Amino acid sequence: MNITVIGLGLIGGSFAKTLKGLSAKNRLIGSDLSLKNEKKALALGLVDECLPFEIAIQNADIILLAIPVDVIEKQLPFILDKIKDSQLVIDFGSTKLNISKVVKTHPKRPNYLAAHPMAGTENTGPDAAFAGLFNKKILIICDKELTNEVLLEKGITVFEKLNMEIIYMDSDAHDRHIAYVSHLSHVSSFMLGITVLNMEKSEKNIFNMAGSGFESTVRLAMSSPEMWSPIFLKNKKNVKQALSQYIEQLKLFEKSLDEEDGNSLLEFMKRANHIKKALNK
């Protein structure tokens, strides 16, 4: 199978590397706006060859878009214009509704599969890619009824080879839920990082005093700004709602602390402890 990966960062690179490792029959073609990324991806053996975008998509059975969500939104209609009936285009963007809207009436809409893998690390670029990133991870497929059945099956077969667990949702619900379960975490972590950096001018105290708890909470603050800025903007309505509820919650905590209301603090934390059950820990 010929598989083209557009965008050779953590996600695209890991997808390519895993599939290349699974079968010698998989031919992986990469394409990235950055020549440096293409060279690295080749050197690391993530792909078999790199080709210019328009050539790379010509003969691929599957084309994966692992690029920022605003770029997916712009490029997807043009890609669909160019492909043949047998080709499948999958995107791995973290927002889905904006993308679904721009291809809604496209005649090749059935050739597109909207997907979002719940996998990633705070690291970026081809160097961060590794086989197994998607192993046992959730993959959310959106609006599956809008994809041609045969092509959907083809996509699912690949995801199953990656050992992913598939769940289904519509784009609108995806964006609402993901704002809470992923996007808000990133906002909270980015802003926590800034708050602490503002206080600790020297950075030495952070390094000396940071325990594993702080590191865990602030890990996402190391994520790629270029990837996350479009995600927040494209999911603005839902992220704003989640963020404003988060700020309200923090203010409630602040009030209880101000009033030295130990019982109320205890109740907040006991409620928060339920996340353990939700995460099945």
Add this chain to the structure above:
Amino acid sequence: MNITVIGLGLIGGSFAKTLKGLSAKNRLIGSDLSLKNEKKALALGLVDECLPFEIAIQNADIILLAIPVDVIEKQLPFILDKIKDSQLVIDFGSTKLNISKVVKTHPKRPNYLAAHPMAGTENTGPDAAFAGLFNKKILIICDKELTNEVLLEKGITVFEKLNMEIIYMDSDAHDRHIAYVSHLSHVSSFMLGITVLNMEKSEKNIFNMAGSGFESTVRLAMSSPEMWSPIFLKNKKNVKQALSQYIEQLKLFEKSLDEEDGNSLLEFMKRANHIKKALNK
């Protein structure tokens, strides 16, 4: 050496277990208000025996207090009343100024060593204890000039056996810095947990959609309410300041998002990325 550990949870239990494993000459005596915890600690081999509090402290070379900070504040003066000149009392509380104040003029003040290990997990109780929790972790010793030199050396020898890296600070600076580098992380994580739980009534979506990023950010929301409520209250002034700066930062982000100011969002995240350097990642 006879070592008494008051409080057989994650911290006290791990301290006891590690020292017991290091030398057969270390005799570990435990004491906990919960009989269940004492039984578990014995069953798990964390300590050699459990004794009632007043007896447990009688013949110990070192007494470690691994109990909530409000209880340390209450109990420490009484313990100092009872001990002999050769005995050393160490506390591992996460706030230091409140405790230092209540023993400031105590005639046995030189027998007390204020310490805070930057180590822990979100798990609690004797079951969570493990040898090696303190390995290569930072230990902050506060106000070392107020501890008798010989006893200070005795304490340091133990911490070095645990393979900890020691830094020194006064109680006031400790509480100010730790509010940012630890206490604020916990508030942000607890409240993030509640915000998401409020949105996702069924908990099923959380379980299905939570990636490793969300888990990392919300990990501290599983921490012990009984331990954390007194920490927040005893470090109220500093936690309030950190929290209000965090809320301000989140509001700045909210404003930029509302105005769809992509450049400003990028700048925030690039600034936050510096935490990587601060953590030496």
